[in-house]
Amino acid sequence: MKSLAELKAIRERMQNQVGIRAEDHNHIRVVVGMATCGIAAGARPVLNTLAKEVQDRGLTDKVAVTQTGCIGLCQYEPIVEVTAPGEPKVTYIKMTPEKAVEVVNRHLVGGHVVDEYTLGAADIR
Amino acid sequence: MYRSHVLVCGGTGCTSSGSPQIIEKLNEEIIKQGLQDEVAVIQTGCHGLCALGPIMIVYPDASFYSMVKVEDIPEIVSEHLLKGRVVTRLLYKETVTAAGVRALIDTDFYKKQHRVALRNCGVINPEVIDEYIGTGGYEALGKVLTEMTPDEVIQVLLDSGLRGRGGGGFPTGLKWKLAKQNDGDQKYVCCNADEGDPGAFMDRSVLEGDPHVVLEAMAIAGYAIGANQGYIYVRAEYPIAVERLQIAIKQAREYNLLGKDIFGTGFDFDIDLRLGAGAFVCGEETALMTSIEGKRGEPRPRPPFPAQKGLFGKPTILNNVETYANIPQIILNGPEWFASMGTEKSKGTKVFALGGKIHNTGLVEIPMGTTLREVIEEIGGGIPDGKKFKAAQTGGPSGGCIPAEHFDIPIDYDNLISIGSMMGSGGLIVMDEDDCMVDIAKFFLEFTVEESCGKCTPCRVGTRRMLEILTKITKGQATMEDLDKLEELCYYIKDNSLCGLGQTAPNPVLSTLRYFRDEYEAHIKEKRCPAGVCKALLSYVIDRDKCRGCTLCARTCPAGAIIGTVKNPHVIDPDKCVKCGACMEKCRFGAIYKK
Numbered sequence: 046m047k048s049l050a051e052l053k054a055i056r057e058r059m060q061n062q063v064g065i066r067a068e069d070h071n072h073i074r075v076v077v078g079m080a081t082c083g084i085a086a087g088a089r090p091v092l093n094t095l096a097k098e099v100q101d102r103g104l105t106d107k108v109a110v111t112q113t114g115c116i117g118l119c120q121y122e123p124i125v126e127v128t129a130p131g132e133p134k135v136t137y138i139k140m141t142p143e144k145a146v147e148v149v150n151r152h153l154v155g156g157h158v159v160d161e162y163t164l165g166a167a168d169i170r
Numbered sequence: 171m172y173r174s175h176v177l178v179c180g181g182t183g184c185t186s187s188g189s190p191q192i193i194e195k196l197n198e199e200i201i202k203q204g205l206q207d208e209v210a211v212i213q214t215g216c217h218g219l220c221a222l223g224p225i226m227i228v229y230p231d232a233s234f235y236s237m238v239k240v241e242d243i244p245e246i247v248s249e250h251l252l253k254g255r256v257v258t259r260l261l262y263k264e265t266v267t268a269a270g271v272r273a274l275i276d277t278d279f280y281k282k283q284h285r286v287a288l289r290n291c292g293v294i295n296p297e298v299i300d301e302y303i304g305t306g307g308y309e310a311l312g313k314v315l316t317e318m319t320p321d322e323v324i325q326v327l328l329d330s331g332l333r334g335r336g337g338g339g340f341p342t343g344l345k346w347k348l349a350k351q352n353d354g355d356q357k358y359v360c361c362n363a364d365e366g367d368p369g370a371f372m373d374r375s376v377l378e379g380d381p382h383v384v385l386e387a388m389a390i391a392g393y394a395i396g397a398n399q400g401y402i403y404v405r406a407e408y409p410i411a412v413e414r415l416q417i418a419i420k421q422a423r424e425y426n427l428l429g430k431d432i433f434g435t436g437f438d439f440d441i442d443l444r445l446g447a448g449a450f451v452c453g454e455e456t457a458l459m460t461s462i463e464g465k466r467g468e469p470r471p472r473p474p475f476p477a478q479k480g481l482f483g484k485p486t487i488l489n490n491v492e493t494y495a496n497i498p499q500i501i502l503n504g505p506e507w508f509a510s511m512g513t514e515k516s517k518g519t520k521v522f523a524l525g526g527k528i529h530n531t532g533l534v535e536i537p538m539g540t541t542l543r544e545v546i547e548e549i550g551g552g553i554p555d556g557k558k559f560k561a562a563q564t565g566g567p568s569g570g571c572i573p574a575e576h577f578d579i580p581i582d583y584d585n586l587i588s589i590g591s592m593m594g595s596g597g598l599i600v601m602d603e604d605d606c607m608v609d610i611a612k613f614f615l616e617f618t619v620e621e622s623c624g625k626c627t628p629c630r631v632g633t634r635r636m637l638e639i640l641t642k643i644t645k646g647q648a649t650m651e652d653l654d655k656l657e658e659l660c661y662y663i664k665d666n667s668l669c670g671l672g673q674t675a676p677n678p679v680l681s682t683l684r685y686f687r688d689e690y691e692a693h694i695k696e697k698r699c700p701a702g703v704c705k706a707l708l709s710y711v712i713d714r715d716k717c718r719g720c721t722l723c724a725r726t727c728p729a730g731a732i733i734g735t736v737k738n739p740h741v742i743d744p745d746k747c748v749k750c751g752a753c754m755e756k757c758r759f760g761a762i763y764k765k
Contacts, residue, residue: 058300066227105230112254
């Protein structure tokens, strides 16, 4: 290593990975249903896509991607719930890795709920 | 890219309670369940809660598992890592509340802590330099080399108010300034990692959990005083710390963060390790340097101070591990940030190793000025079994006791000195009503006698005479004249010893005499040990009214000292009794007591 720029490059690359280990009350929580029903419906690629996107974009200091068990809506799995501090929970249903990328882009980065993928839009009542 | 990080403590405490086996099983199970591309297992340094090891934290949700067993691993992997269902029954109990799982930073143990020196311990993998860089590592060195002059660096340290964490509390900035002022063709930067106080292990934890911080700070010191060679003197009894330091030095050299022309600024600096062979006196600065030179580790008189004539006769600075661990943060965050923590004359934080009669045995870092009560009752979780606090011992064999009457004293250098103890390197041993203060003083004296290097007479002979008197007292054979003689010896040894070891050796006796003279007198005048510790002064007795004659005690007694027949009260023969206490432990009716 010959320069500060090289040090900075390593820091930026590592920061997103080490950032996952921060503990903070202000994180946006992205929770993927990973019970048997979720896994069978393809929740794992969704979870991994979300985790990768969040790290690649350097969002680990703001967003935590975790899993949860079955929430009882097995027919709508894979389900992803997004809870931002002080805002109501948003539930996305029937997720795919492609939809997950869109949620990261529009919701986590852009701040706009992707209405068409939410439970509310599915009109299940 | 991993979606989840599983951190397993690889400090000495958790290693001895089985964390390597946990890591092995985790990796095995993760591969078995096909999660190897999603979940990373990372070995870290100490988290502080050593009593609850092995410790494991799962991120990003920060679930804190304590006392993990190998058999629990398959369940944790399939339930938590795969399906996301936290295995609540295996979590650290303090994090589980009626309202659900709470964050670790909200538990009593962590709430009042403020981690500066231990910032990365338990967070990064100490064997991967990139992880250290990822948390801002080596940025302070870069800043110092490219933006600051040596005088500016020293000024920042002076302004921060940082004082040596090894015990003496000498201002670090001043030490550096003196070393810089002294001209020399060669100067040295040394790190004292010869942590020897019984019960103290904060330096070990920093070296094991964040070795690069010490390397970075030493390079900064080298730049500030004009040295290009550093030595870390570390005890050979710390094998994990030694290994991680070796890895860290190798990695830093590969990245050219140690070596020639660092960051292209023309500054050269390298570090070598020297292993201590286990002599306590080598923690004393002049003895440490003598030992690095390859000679027998004996102290020499000061002056000249190391800043004038140190290692190999050249100007040298010698700082403790924890002192160094604070420095990169001070450079990056500014002296005002550091000076905003702590009390008027003691800035920043201090790491303490909690031990003895306390719930949360382990490592804590608190801002200076936190009271002893907060440390013991809140962070430490209090004293087990509802016993009463008697005293806390700080400063190891050089320190003294803080009695209950000073429970609310804010901990800093000057307050501790004023009540006859000292900060020391940070061992804090808690004692309850079952501890005999004469016995404690005797324990530390035994240590000093064992470790005295023998160069000067007051320490070599004096401490041995002190120990003899203490032994007489604990056997009930001493007179009040002996007590006076003991006190006189204390002051004589303090005034006449060559080095810090001898000058402070009487402190445990002096401070217990100051606060617990009545216990000494009870041993001498009444031939009685109030805490029931000194074997020669106590006898076990069976209460005739409570004894049911179950014969259990008689069968337990290793000396055959208990006589009696079934259903009749038993009696202990005091001539045969070896006072092991086994009968008292076994008795189901509470019929046996100490007198």
